[in-house]
Structures are given as C-alpha cells and as structure tokens.
Amino acid sequence: MTTSTGMPRRARTLRRVAVGALLVPLTAGCALQPNENTLPGQVATGSDGYGVTVHFEAVENLVPNSQVLLDDVVVGTVTAIRVEDWHAVADIRLLDSVPISDDARFTIGQKTLLGAQYVDVDSPASDGQASPSTQLAEGDEVPLVRTGQAPGTEQVLAGVALLLNNGGLSQISTITGELTTALDERQLDARDLVDRSNELLGVLDNTKSEIIRALESLERLSRGLADDRDVIARAIDQVGPGLEALEGERARLVDAVTTTGRASTRAVGVIQASQEAILANLASLGPILSNLGKAATRLPEALKIAITIPFPAMTTEKTLRGDYSNLFATIDVSTRSLADLLLGSGQLPSLQSGNPLLDPLQEPGAGGGSGNGGNGGNGGQSGVGAPEDDDAEGVNDDEDADDGGSCLLGFLGDC
Numbered sequence: 001m002t003t004s005t006g007m008p009r010r011a012r013t014l015r016r017v018a019v020g021a022l023l024v025p026l027t028a029g030c031a032l033q034p035n036e037n038t039l040p041g042q043v044a045t046g047s048d049g050y051g052v053t054v055h056f057e058a059v060e061n062l063v064p065n066s067q068v069l070l071d072d073v074v075v076g077t078v079t080a081i082r083v084e085d086w087h088a089v090a091d092i093r094l095l096d097s098v099p100i101s102d103d104a105r106f107t108i109g110q111k112t113l114l115g116a117q118y119v120d121v122d123s124p125a126s127d128g129q130a131s132p133s134t135q136l137a138e139g140d141e142v143p144l145v146r147t148g149q150a151p152g153t154e155q156v157l158a159g160v161a162l163l164l165n166n167g168g169l170s171q172i173s174t175i176t177g178e179l180t181t182a183l184d185e186r187q188l189d190a191r192d193l194v195d196r197s198n199e200l201l202g203v204l205d206n207t208k209s210e211i212i213r214a215l216e217s218l219e220r221l222s223r224g225l226a227d228d229r230d231v232i233a234r235a236i237d238q239v240g241p242g243l244e245a246l247e248g249e250r251a252r253l254v255d256a257v258t259t260t261g262r263a264s265t266r267a268v269g270v271i272q273a274s275q276e277a278i279l280a281n282l283a284s285l286g287p288i289l290s291n292l293g294k295a296a297t298r299l300p301e302a303l304k305i306a307i308t309i310p311f312p313a314m315t316t317e318k319t320l321r322g323d324y325s326n327l328f329a330t331i332d333v334s335t336r337s338l339a340d341l342l343l344g345s346g347q348l349p350s351l352q353s354g355n356p357l358l359d360p361l362q363e364p365g366a367g368g369g370s371g372n373g374g375n376g377g378n379g380g381q382s383g384v385g386a387p388e389d390d391d392a393e394g395v396n397d398d399e400d401a402d403d404g405g406s407c408l409l410g411f412l413g414d415c
Helices: 001-027 152-167 169-183 185-208 210-229 229-248 251-275 275-294 299-308 313-318 335-343 386-403
Strands: 049-056 068-069 074-084 085-095 107-108 116-123 147-149
Touching: 049 074, 049 107, 074 116, 147 251, 185 210, 210 229, 229 251, 251 275
Parallel strands: 068 116, 107 147
Antiparallel strands: 049 085, 068 074, 074 085, 107 116
C-alpha cells in the first residue's frame, strides 16, 4: 500500500514543479516588449554604424527599431526613445558609409495613411561631397531647431473634418452661382479687365525700382521723423496754446467770414445793377484814350513850348544875349484864322522858332489848310521842314478834328 500510494504522490509533485517552471518565464514574458530590444537584421546596429542623439518636440507613434531614410534609402535605425525636459530624445544609429552633413534636418514622416512612422533625413551633402569636418560623427546631437514632424493621420483627418463641417465648403456653390450671374453677358468686359490688370501689373513691374526708391525715401523720412520725435513733440505742445486761442476766437472768426460773405453778395449785386453804366463809361473812355494814343508822339514836342512859352525849349539858350532878347512872332489876324479860332474849327498859328526871313509862313489855303497848322509835330516851328510832310500831317489833323471835335492841344498849335 505504501509503495503503491507513493508513486502517484511523487508524480503529482513533479507535475507541480514542471507547471511552476513553465509559469515563471511566462509571467516574466508578459512585461517584455519586442521594441525594447534591437531586433536582428537592423541597419547600422553593429560596428558598421555610429550613434547620434536627435531632439524632437514630439514623436507621436515613432517606436524603437523604426527605420531612418535618406532619399528613400534606409541608412539607420532608431534604437531608443526617451523624454528629457518636456521633449522627446531619440537615439539613432547611422551607417558609416553614408556621409550626412552636420546641418542635416531630421523629420518624422509616415509611409502610408495607416503605415508605420520613420525618420527622414534631409542632408545637403548627401552626395558625398561634404568634408569630414562638416559630417555627423559619433555622439553628435541634433537640436530642436533642425527637427520637425510631418502631418500625421490624425491631423489630416481633423483638417478634412473641419473643411467639410465648418470650412465653408457648402458656400462654394453659392459663390460659383454669384460669379456666373455677375459675368453673364459681361465676358468681354471681364476679359478687358484681365488685360488691363495685366498691363497694370506690367507697369508696376517695370517701375518696381522707382517704387523701391520711393519706399526707401519714405523709410529715410520716417527715420528722420523718429530722430526728431522730441522736437516734433515740443512743437505740438507749443501749438496747443495757439489752437486754444483760435478756439476762443472762433465766434469772431466765423462772424468775420460771414460778414465778408454778405459784403461779397452785396458787391455782386451792385456790380450787376451798375453793369450797363460801367460798360457805358468804359465805352466813353475809348475815344479819349484813342486820341491820347494818337497824340502820344506829338505831346513831348508840344510840351517844349508849353513849359517855356512863348519861346520854344530848343531856342531858350539863344533867346537872351546880354541885355536884350530876340523874339520872332507871326500873328495871323486874317478873317479865316479869327473865324476858326472863335468857332472852334481851327487852331492858333504855330509860334515860329526859325528865321522868319528864311522860313516865312505859307498863305492860308496853300498846301492844304492853315499855313501854321500843318506842323503839329515840331512844337512851335512853322514852315520848317518838308512841305509835303506838313501837308500830310495837316490832313490827318483835320481828320482828327472832324472825328473828335476841337483838339485839346489847339492852344499850343499841336493837334
């Protein structure tokens, strides 16, 4: 009995020990993760690579054993990921045979919409032309400024949802309909608008240098104003009292402007009421100014006698010789001369300044007109000069006398 019962008890004990031995590794295996250990066959995990440390803001779903790609070629492996100072730090192994510049950029990408993530390397010197001093080496660190992350699946889906729900996609049909209505039967105008816009852009492109110079000048002006900011501030402060004075005198200024307006209105009324009289006076001044213009060349000659009457100005130096004076005068008391003088249709004989023996007066009627009235431009000289010119001037003087009446210079013998 003892022997028969001992065998089953020993067998049960052995079974219990075997089950316990199996449970220990199984229980320990529950805490093991495949990505915590470097899997066989990974790139650059052996002596053929070197390690660098890369800092990321976030790694999302990046896990150890993820691939590192350069121009879509696997050049390394992510060996570990940890957290330092509120950002992620990844330990990466890279192949020695692939030169990577020390200013390369590391970005976390995703192969497909639901695929695994990887680290993409953008190296300017990936063609192998970088010198060893500018390449990444064992123990180098890549800072946050040279790392990034491509949009993940969650971000893409969130953006699509925002566009479909609240992005205004439903208004596209309304916008398209409004544009169609606005451009209906206006295609030529729209095309012309596009052409003119193209011309405008061309002009702006051709004058961009001038625009740039104008902006630079404006920038210099702004800099000067900024340098003189204190002066401008003081000027504004000093203008304040003046503005207050103007504010105090505003009522008077307004009253002055109003009074000036009323005066202007009244002046316009006066001018309009007296317009005909003013025009008539101006018309009456016409003949007077015309006669003055005609006598403009003869007036200086007449003044030679008017100032030194009865001696012409050109003979005053020869008038007085010692204690006596010489005077030659011709007085015409003929009937015609007296009639012309009294009736106002003629003129006085000109005072003779020449030699009366050599230059006698012409008889009345000889040479066309009075013997003395023909020389109106010599200022007191009668019968001197060419008779033909005197006759012509006498005819013009008679025409002037007929047009304007008695001449104002008739007393001086110059009309």
